[in-house]
Amino acid sequence: MRILVLNWRDLSHPASGGAEVYTEQVLRRWAAAGHQVTLFAAAVTGHPADEVRDGYRIIRAGSRFTVYREAQRWWRRHGRGRFDLVVDETNTVPFHAHEWVNDGARTIALVHQTCEEIWHINAPPGLAHLGRHRLEPNWLRRLGRGPVLAVSESTRQALARFGAHDVTVVPEGYEPPVPLPRPAKEHRPTAVFCGRMVNYKRPSDVIRAVELARGRIPDLRLWMLGGGPLLESLTEAAPRGVEFLGRVSEADKHDLMARAHVHLAASVREGWGLVVTEAAALGTPTIAYDVPGLRDSTRAAGGIVVPPRPEAMADQLATSLPGWRRQSPEPLPHGGAHSWDEVAATLLTAAEKHARVPRGPMRVAA
Incomplete structure (x- = not known):
């Protein structure tokens, strides 16, 4: 044709x-x-x-x-x-x-x-x-x-x-990287956000959720991956335990996502939410806002959707993270998507x- x-x-x-x-x-x-x-x-x-x-x-x-x-x-x-x-x-x-x-x-x-x-x-x-x-x-x-x-x-x-x-x-x-990175999970409880630092991705909500969850998981750490117009202001105001790593290579992104215990996503809406699929293919589950697109990819990946509020994300994070630290999910073929x-x-x-x-x-x- x-x-x-x-x-x-x-x-x-x-x-x-x-x-x-x-x-x-x-x-x-x-x-x-x-x-x-x-x-x-x-x-x-x-x-x-x-x-x-x-x-x-x-x-x-x-x-x-x-x-x-x-x-x-x-x-x-x-x-x-x-x-x-x-x-x-x-x-x-x-x-x-x-x-x-x-x-x-x-x-x-x-x-x-x-x-x-x-x-x-x-x-x-x-x-x-x-x-x-x-x-x-x-x-x-x-x-x-x-x-x-x-x-x-x-x-x-x-x-x-x-x-x-x-x-x-x-x-x-989605096609997972070959060979599939299988680094050991971090000793310290670690969450990761991966996306552009723009308002519709709501990185501030993710930071707030981790701050709230730290009341129950005091040593919780958050890695923020990605560049964008909000990067400088968010970095300057970052609370303790939040590390901004900026734009990283694909290999580094996969390594960091695989080492984290949970991936967090809070966009206003997505078409699908490919980063959720990437995380699942690396053995890292997602907690995401229950919004269009994210709910589709997160459910397909076996993750958890919550009402779009930092308080709801924080509560689910504090509830689920201890279990994921004890036993991490296995990498999901194609992250719940298709070849x-x-x-x-x-x-x-x-x-x-x-x-x-x-x-x-x-x-x-x-």
């Missing part, structure tokens, strides 16, 4: 995250299986406008805000008549490919998460209100007129609230089965 994937970021983008890991893992497997795969994404400083990586082609044009317009322009000039399937990978703002692809190519959306509450954390008050109550509902209602693939049941339920009813849940994937080979095959099958056939006239490639 000739497949075009639209995503405002590719893995080279400095703001890339779990959605881009998902995209890269799937696309290189589709390419290896013999499909002709193209990814259209925003321009990235220092990277070419057109390159081939891991067997698939990447076209880059536009910025975070103009990439959607540039995708349509590129389609009219270079794409029309040359693809069988178009995947609109949505990160808050859809490309709405089903509204402008009308040459015989089938279209389907792939949604990792909705934004909703995150608007009020990441945007100024006026824009946050507009985005939460006008823009995103309009975007998702339009997107829901066509078929959608969602990476979790939480995302499917969120999309349904906006009127999307033809939604198919597809699996998340990327399985994800790539399942996603393509679902896309072929559920994709929308356009109503417009058929065109033949030159």
Whole structure:
């Protein structure tokens, strides 16, 4: 098949995250299986406008805000008549490919998460209100007129609230490092947080939960892994027993996560929560807030979800950590997710089965 994937970021983008890991893992497997795969994404400083990586082609044009317009322009000039399937990978703002692809190519959306509450954390008050109550509902209602693939049941339920009813849940994937790190657990009770130091990840909630739990576990320690705009202020205000390690290598991240007794996650919402899966694959259970995405990955990984309050996390931490110190869980295959080979095959099958056939006239490639 000739497949075009639209995503405002590719893995080279400095703001890339779990959605881009998902995209890269799937696309290189589709390419290896013999499909002709193209990814259209925003321009990235220092990277070419057109390159081939891991067997698939990447076209880059536009910025975070103009990439959607540039995708349509590129389609009219270079794409029309040359693809069988178009995947609109949505990160808050859809490309709405089903509204402008009308040459015989089938279209389907792939949604990792909705934004909703995150608007009020990441945007100024006026824009946050507009985005939460006008823009995103309009975007998702339009997107829901066509078929959608969602990476979790939480995302499917969120999309349904906006009127999307033809939604198919597809699996998340993870491949543990090889060889799998198996260091001894720390002698001192240790929790770990791994993520960007940004408001919607709520690192302050994790710090507060550990402070509260220390009333029952006095020598409890917390490792904070990750960079971000809040790193400096959080580090300056860090209470005793909280260590900020900043951005670390993948090898160091895996080593630290494997040595910790528990992983803590407190995001406002996620599409899935890949870090929960990573921790479980290393034998480290998670206590997470019971919010969209995190509840899916945490339950799949055999962890525990709690009401989204530091007090609830602290109580569960103090209750569960002693038992996990006595007997650590065994590493969970794929962290409760699926192999990327399985994800790539399942996603393509679902896309072929559920994709929308356009109503417009058929065109033949030159």
